[in-house]
Amino acid sequence: MDRTGRFIGMAVFLLGVVVLLVVFGMAYGMFTTPASRLFSGNGGSSSVTAAQLGTAVAITLIRIGLLFVMTLAGSLVASRGIHIYLGSGKTSTADTDDKPEEE
DSSP, X not given: OOHHHXXXXXXXXXXXXXXXXXXXXXXXXXXXXXXXXXXXGGSXXXXXXXXXXXXXHHHHHHHHHHHHHHHHXXXXXXXXXXXXXXXXXXXXOHHHHSXXXXX
């Protein structure tokens, strides 16, 4: 058993989980923000122009896309950590010892 490999695998897995938790926290904060705060950029004016609405929608779509990319990256990092952890276990030599010699 390779302890260093298992430690690195566990650390990479935990890093991926932390990334996922940060992304979920950002998503929670983004989706619990009242919609009125999206348009508060022009000093509290009550009227919203089409340009402001378009900008707010574009920014929201970009944020959703970035959350998706960060979620994908976090899950890939966690998956790689699992592969490293499992790959550093005992290697079996039974596969090569049991084969009959060919002439």
